[in-house]
Amino acid sequence: MVDDEQSSLNAIKRTLRKDFEVILALNGQAALEVLKNEEIAVILADQRMPGLSGVELFQKALSIQPDAVRILITGYMDIEAIIQAINDGQVYYYINKPWEPDGLRLIIKRAAEQYTLVKENRRLLGELQQANLRLQQENIILHQEAEKEYAFTNIIGQSKAMQDVFNLVRKVIPSDITVLLTGETGTGKELIARAIHYNGPRKEKFFVTQNCAALPDTLLESELFGHTKGAFTGASQEKRGLFELADGGTILLDEIADTSAAFQQRLLRVLQEGEFRPLGSEKNISVNVRIISATNKDLQQSVQKGTFREDLFYRLSVFPIRIPPLRERTEDIPILVDHFIQKYQKKLSKSVKGIEKQALQILTSATFNGNVRELENEIQRAMTLAEPGTLITSEMFSEVLKIEQPDLSTFLDSTQTLKDLTESLERFFIKEKLVEHNWNITHTAKALGLSRVGLQKKIQRYDIKR
Ligand SMILES: Nc1ncnc2c1ncn2[C@@H]1O[C@H](COP(=O)(O)OP(=O)(O)OP(=O)(O)O)[C@@H](O)[C@H]1O
Numbered sequence: 001m002v003d004d005e006q007s008s009l010n011a012i013k014r015t016l017r018k019d020f021e022v023i024l025a026l027n028g029q030a031a032l033e034v035l036k037n038e039e040i041a042v043i044l045a046d047q048r049m050p051g052l053s054g055v056e057l058f059q060k061a062l063s064i065q066p067d068a069v070r071i072l073i074t075g076y077m078d079i080e081a082i083i084q085a086i087n088d089g090q091v092y093y094y095i096n097k098p099w100e101p102d103g104l105r106l107i108i109k110r111a112a113e114q115y116t117l118v119k120e121n122r123r124l125l126g127e128l129q130q131a132n133l134r135l136q137q138e139n140i141i142l143h144q145e146a147e148k149e150y151a152f153t154n155i156i157g158q159s160k161a162m163q164d165v166f167n168l169v170r171k172v173i174p175s176d177i178t179v180l181l182t183g184e185t186g187t188g189k190e191l192i193a194r195a196i197h198y199n200g201p202r203k204e205k206f207f208v209t210q211n212c213a214a215l216p217d218t219l220l221e222s223e224l225f226g227h228t229k230g231a232f233t234g235a236s237q238e239k240r241g242l243f244e245l246a247d248g249g250t251i252l253l254d255e256i257a258d259t260s261a262a263f264q265q266r267l268l269r270v271l272q273e274g275e276f277r278p279l280g281s282e283k284n285i286s287v288n289v290r291i292i293s294a295t296n297k298d299l300q301q302s303v304q305k306g307t308f309r310e311d312l313f314y315r316l317s318v319f320p321i322r323i324p325p326l327r328e329r330t331e332d333i334p335i336l337v338d339h340f341i342q343k344y345q346k347k348l349s350k351s352v353k354g355i356e357k358q359a360l361q362i363l364t365s366a367t368f369n370g371n372v373r374e375l376e377n378e379i380q381r382a383m384t385l386a387e388p389g390t391l392i393t394s395e396m397f398s399e400v401l402k403i404e405q406p407d408l409s410t411f412l413d414s415t416q417t418l419k420d421l422t423e424s425l426e427r428f429f430i431k432e433k434l435v436e437h438n439w440n441i442t443h444t445a446k447a448l449g450l451s452r453v454g455l456q457k458k459i460q461r462y463d464i465k466r
């Protein structure tokens with residue numbers, strides 16, 4: 001409170017001291033000193049004072065504590081000065097003398113609230129800017145990591161089959177051509193789709209993926225195209241679809257073969273017209289999105305069976321790429337194993353010496369129905385079990401791998417007589433059981449229903465070696 005009359009100061013202090021901390025100043029200069037040293041929420045000043053007038057004081061206060069709420073008290077009808085001050089934004093409120101205690105208290109209370117609000121807003125704004133900055137930085141880092149993760153050096157394959165795939169992939173990267181990726185589960189369809197995005201001109205924008213088999217039509221459409229509030233039961237809020245999010249980027253439509261006729265029709269129209277309408281909306285949205293679709297089914301066969309629209313098939317398979325199953329490129333298994341060992345050494349922060357030869361042999365001859373994903377899972381599992389600094393051994397593999405079924409046709413091909421066949425089967429079975437029981441003779445003999453001596457004789461006869 002700034003006033004050149006001590007009695008006015010005293011009266012104000014009496015009125016306000018119950019609710020506020022009141023600091024008194026007898027002139028503008030003294031008030032500025034206070035402002036420099038203390039946080040002030042409200043400045044209450046008389047207009048007519050020797051030295052600085054109230055408005056002049058406010059002007060100077062603005063550069064010291066701009067958020068302090070300024071209230072002018074005036075006993076004269078200084079309308080011109082007051083209007084000027086209010087218009088310049090220097091005065092929040094003005095009070096006419098003589099003032100009324102209840103009214104004054106109310107005005108100061110509101111002014112103090114205003115001050116808190118402004119402060120809080122400023123703080124939140126600051127936090128928001130900070131968070132924004134952080135998000136931008138994180139985004140850059142995430143992008144860099146994604147680029148690294150989906151760099152070609154991380155997609156393993158020296159086989160002719162995979163080199164052919166890479167050559168096709170390199171060709172489509174710079175363009176916007178619609179790609180259809182086919183291949184059994186776990187062959188790397190999503191990995192290739194990401195590589196196409198993150199190595200191409202769209203890499204700064206989003207890569208989004210939608211599993212089209214996982215959702216009923218309405219939800220799938222709302223995921224992809226968005227919806228307005230109340231478009232369907234449960235749509236309590238407006239939602240932007242993935243197509244909009246991926247504007248400028250890439251969308252992967254996964255498991256595209258497993259979609260309904262109605263959805264296929266909708267998608268076809270979107271592709272033809274280059275724009276879509278969110279569920280419940282009146283407005284069309286047009287976006288620039290690169291479309292990659294993927295399936296582990298034979299899409300052409302689905303067309304023949306009538307479960308997939310032919311016209312949509314042609315739209316999506318402008319550039320088909322087939323990723324071969326792992327069994328067609330077993331020569332890649334050792335380098336894949338090596339790659340996954342490196343990967344999980346980092347992820348698990350554990351280093352191993354490598355893999356035992358016999359264990360690697362099991363991997364190269366195993367049938368991986370889950371393809372590269374299954375192989376990766378085996379390595380991850382083994383790496384988890386392995387003691388640091390040791391070799392991965394076959395005991396660390398899962399049961400499925402250890403009890404691989406023998407391929408009977410190879411026995412049938414290589415044997416002439418029934419005796420030959422039974423013998424090679426017997427030899428195979430004994431060896432399997434020995435491996436299963438870690439070459440423990442007692443346990444293996446028990447499992448086979450033989451005596452220890454009986455088993456040892458057979459091992460000698462068939463020349464079975466560890
Ligand atoms: N050539 C490869 N080099 C390195 N890792 C690979 C390779 N192929 C696949 N992977 C890895 O195998 C796992 C499965 O790959 P991905 O998810 O791309 O398969 P998918 O074909 O999309 O399978 P699904 O049909 O089941 O969705 C991923 O962890 C991926 O990183």
Ligand SMILES: [Mg+2]
Pocket residue numbers: 189190254
């Ligand atoms: Mg996939």
